Amino acid sequence: MQESGSPVLLEHLFRRESGRIVAWLAGLLGSAHLQLAEDAAQEAMLRAVQAWPFEGIPAKPEAWLFRTAYNYAISSVRRGAVFRSKADALVAALETGAQPILDLDREQSLRDDELRMVFMCCHPKLAPDAQVALSLKLVGGFSTEEIARIFFSDPSTIAQRLVRAKRLIREQNLTLAMPSKPHLERRLNSVLKVIYLLFSGGYAAHSGEELIRSDVCLEALRLGRLVASSSMGAPRVDALVALMALQAARLPARTNTTGDLVLLEEQDRKLWDDSLIALGFSYFDRSIAGDQISEWHVQAAIAATYASAASSAEIDWSSILEHYDQLMQMTDSPVVALNRAVVVMKVHGAEAALAALTPLAENNALHKYHLLSATQGHVLAALGRLDEAKAAFSAALECHCTVPEKRFLQRQLAMVSIERHETRK
Amino acid sequence: MPQYVLLLHSDGEAWKKLSPEEMQKKVEKYLAWRNKPFVVGGAGLVRDTGRVIRAKGDGVSVTEGPFSESAEVMGGFYTIEAADFDEAVKLSRDIPHIGLGTIEIRQVMVYNT
Numbered sequence: 001m002q003e004s005g006s007p008v009l010l011e012h013l014f015r016r017e018s019g020r021i022v023a024w025l026a027g028l029l030g031s032a033h034l035q036l037a038e039d040a041a042q043e044a045m046l047r048a049v050q051a052w053p054f055e056g057i058p059a060k061p062e063a064w065l066f067r068t069a070y071n072y073a074i075s076s077v078r079r080g081a082v083f084r085s086k087a088d089a090l091v092a093a094l095e096t097g098a099q100p101i102l103d104l105d106r107e108q109s110l111r112d113d114e115l116r117m118v119f120m121c122c123h124p125k126l127a128p129d130a131q132v133a134l135s136l137k138l139v140g141g142f143s144t145e146e147i148a149r150i151f152f153s154d155p156s157t158i159a160q161r162l163v164r165a166k167r168l169i170r171e172q173n174l175t176l177a178m179p180s181k182p183h184l185e186r187r188l189n190s191v192l193k194v195i196y197l198l199f200s201g202g203y204a205a206h207s208g209e210e211l212i213r214s215d216v217c218l219e220a221l222r223l224g225r226l227v228a229s230s231s232m233g234a235p236r237v238d239a240l241v242a243l244m245a246l247q248a249a250r251l252p253a254r255t256n257t258t259g260d261l262v263l264l265e266e267q268d269r270k271l272w273d274d275s276l277i278a279l280g281f282s283y284f285d286r287s288i289a290g291d292q293i294s295e296w297h298v299q300a301a302i303a304a305t306y307a308s309a310a311s312s313a314e315i316d317w318s319s320i321l322e323h324y325d326q327l328m329q330m331t332d333s334p335v336v337a338l339n340r341a342v343v344v345m346k347v348h349g350a351e352a353a354l355a356a357l358t359p360l361a362e363n364n365a366l367h368k369y370h371l372l373s374a375t376q377g378h379v380l381a382a383l384g385r386l387d388e389a390k391a392a393f394s395a396a397l398e399c400h401c402t403v404p405e406k407r408f409l410q411r412q413l414a415m416v417s418i419e420r421h422e423t424r425k
Numbered sequence: 426m427p428q429y430v431l432l433l434h435s436d437g438e439a440w441k442k443l444s445p446e447e448m449q450k451k452v453e454k455y456l457a458w459r460n461k462p463f464v465v466g467g468a469g470l471v472r473d474t475g476r477v478i479r480a481k482g483d484g485v486s487v488t489e490g491p492f493s494e495s496a497e498v499m500g501g502f503y504t505i506e507a508a509d510f511d512e513a514v515k516l517s518r519d520i521p522h523i524g525l526g527t528i529e530i531r532q533v534m535v536y537n538t
Binding site: 009012013014015017018041042045046048049050051052053054055056057141142143145146215 | 435440441442443444445446447448449451452453455456459467468469472500501503521
């Protein structure tokens with residue numbers, strides 16, 4: 001019954017357009033009416049799923065969705081009691097502002113709308129976890145349930161977080177206008193941080209949800225490129241994009257067919273995504289054009305060193321350690337110190353690594369962090385201190401971690417136990 | 426070959442729970458199903474409330490409706506061809522509408538002259 005050659009939907013079209021419709025309508029209506037913008041986007045998608053299964057996909061599905069959302073917004077404002085005295089002004093704003101988008105080429109204008117939305121979601125008055133959740137919901141087009149799945153959280157917790165954040169936006173009058181010059185740099189830093197938080201959230205391995213998680217990584221990468229290509233572009237933005245692209249390239253190799261974790265050194269490099277590696281290196285080249293060196297530069301340099309080794313045996317561990325030393329000067333992040341300890345083991349051996357780990361055990365931020373205990377176990381096992389290694393892996397298993405990580409730790413624990421048994425014989 | 430109509434009753438709340446990504450997947454599944462050779466027709470119905478006409482005294486009354494008690498609204502129908510009812514049911518078992526409402530299958534009446 002379907003005509004041959006009827007259009008096919010682009011991958012993730014609904015999710016993408018949902019974010020763009022929200023950014024567009026919120027831009028016209030003002031951030032006080034975020035909810036209406038979201039409702040309109042949802043309504044457009046709902047009508048599409050009700051109509052398209054029978055009529056087929058329209059010739060221009062994006063335009064169809066925009067038009068439908070727009071019509072819904074107009075009619076809601078007209079009949080909605082909540083808008084009362086403001087209704088005329090809102091309708092006028094929609095009518096005059098919407099035409100260019102509905103009529104013609106909308107790409108540039110929509111990119112600006114999206115960018116403003118990203119910057120508003122990263123407003124310093126919002127808590128970091130609210131910034132992340134809002135960005136995923138409003139810009140990324142992810143649902144509350146999906147966000148909850150990504151962050152191992154409860155949908156009602158996420159829903160509450162979103163409601164609070166939106167209330168704060170209304171009450172504090174956080175607008176979609178770009179911050180003024182003196183605040184711009186700081187806001188950009190916060191945007192980059194949120195983008196990388198999104199990326200890391202997606203990157204944490206978790207069985208069964210691989211697809212949605214790599215979607216989040218790619219969404220973070222897209223947002224990074226959006227910022228990089230805007231007037232906000234700066235070498236440190238390029239560095240962040242390089243970092244994400246080089247790490248995302250490893251996604252296909254990170255778990256094996258049974259869903260178990262594969263450590264970087266054991267990954268099949270043929271599975272790495274060549275186009276993402278190429279993208280990463282081209283952004284890395286751009287990032288060193290400037291004279292500033294940011295944390296993102298150093299992180300990207302580490303990822304680039306891994307990616308440029310022809311095989312695991314050829315990884316240049318000493319230059320990676322140099323990068324980590326540089327990074328330690330720039331940040332007091334205990335996670336960076338932990339990762340550095342792993343590299344110390346490669347370069348200077350287990351005894352030195354243990355010394356690097358010792359102060360971290362006192363750090364509250366790493367309390368109950370499974371990767372600290374796991375690293376301790378790894379180092380202690382290499383030193384032949386098997387009882388302590390066993391205790392460390394057991395402690396790691398007590399912490400919150402993903403299912404593949406748990407299986408990985410259990411294998412380590414079993415190996416140490418066998419070894420311990422053998423040496424006692 | 427006998428024709429059967431699949432009346433698709435939609436549960437609006439179930440639809441609203443879907444994320445944009447899931448909605449897109451659904452649309453694609455419906456369209457793939459619609460493309461199957463035994464599907465010969467179909468149409469969607471606008472969700473807005475319709476009108477109900479009944480006799481009233483000597484004339485008719487027109488009211489808005491129907492308002493069903495449940496959240497389910499008839500959202501559209503597909504017409505399929507099948508050898509018999511069993512086959513019609515079998516062919517409809519993987520319709521993507523399952524989970525988003527109920528499907529009522531009725532045979533189209535044919536007068537043999």
